[in-house]
Amino acid sequence: MAGKIPRLFTFGIYSYCEKARWALEWLGVPFVEVRWPPGPHRLLARRVGAKKTTVPILKSGDIVFQGSGKIMNWAEHEAVGSEASLVPRGDMDEAREIEKRADNVVGVQVRRHCYAEMICHHQHLVKPALFMNTAPFYRLLGNLMWPVTRRYIRDGYDATPESAPDSRARLECELDWLDKKLADGRRFMVGDRFSRVDIAVASLLAPIVRPVQVEAYRAMSFPPALAKDAARWNKRPLVRWVRNLYDAYRKPGANTPY
Numbered sequence: 001m002a003g004k005i006p007r008l009f010t011f012g013i014y015s016y017c018e019k020a021r022w023a024l025e026w027l028g029v030p031f032v033e034v035r036w037p038p039g040p041h042r043l044l045a046r047r048v049g050a051k052k053t054t055v056p057i058l059k060s061g062d063i064v065f066q067g068s069g070k071i072m073n074w075a076e077h078e079a080v081g082s083e084a085s086l087v088p089r090g091d092m093d094e095a096r097e098i099e100k101r102a103d104n105v106v107g108v109q110v111r112r113h114c115y116a117e118m119i120c121h122h123q124h125l126v127k128p129a130l131f132m133n134t135a136p137f138y139r140l141l142g143n144l145m146w147p148v149t150r151r152y153i154r155d156g157y158d159a160t161p162e163s164a165p166d167s168r169a170r171l172e173c174e175l176d177w178l179d180k181k182l183a184d185g186r187r188f189m190v191g192d193r194f195s196r197v198d199i200a201v202a203s204l205l206a207p208i209v210r211p212v213q214v215e216a217y218r219a220m221s222f223p224p225a226l227a228k229d230a231a232r233w234n235k236r237p238l239v240r241w242v243r244n245l246y247d248a249y250r251k252p253g254a255n256t257p258y
Helices: 015-027 041-047 068-078 092-118 123-130 136-156 164-182 196-209 215-219 224-233 237-249
Strands: 007-010 032-035 057-060 063-066
Touching (some): 007 015, 007 041, 015 068, 015 196, 057 068, 063 068, 068 196, 092 196, 123 215, 164 237, 196 215, 196 224, 196 237
Parallel strands (some): 007 032
Antiparallel strands (some): 007 057, 057 063
């Protein structure tokens, strides 16, 4: 790849960032990860040319890709001809359905459920993970903006203690659906090889599974309500599948955030 190494802009803990990071590393696409704290990221995203203020964002030269799906598509294009591939080898309609549902329902409800329990009463647990490995100046700015950022997260995601039962119920419906997919003994979500569908499902469930390969999840403690949910979900085949997938296919990356 000619020119400057692409930069991936992320939060320390965010499942969609983990999805993009995993895909880039698996495909062997060089990049440098830059961590932003929530709050200042709204200004910083505009500075790098993003049209929206959401992460992950990848900038390659003058081109900006925003969102884990678009970043994964770009990475697959960059990796053409390499031995690594994330293209599903199986029922493509099923692959698209599972990946779309993981992105639009599973990831959304995991995020909402975790924030509902943590952002209001346990911010001391989630804030260090959100700010992990950010540059000192941005961390200082993020701390100053935190009261406003915290309210924005709570209101923007409808992440309140009152919304927790609803997000828990919706999430458990998705866990049931995915468990049924695995009931036929399949090793991968679609087909006979590891693919982007597996990355989508596993990475977006990682906040509640907390695989050891992800530093931010490994270092963060759960409040009692989330710990109780995690203990109950830990018995599910899907949770075991996520852990096994991480053990087999999530290798430590060489990209040190700064």
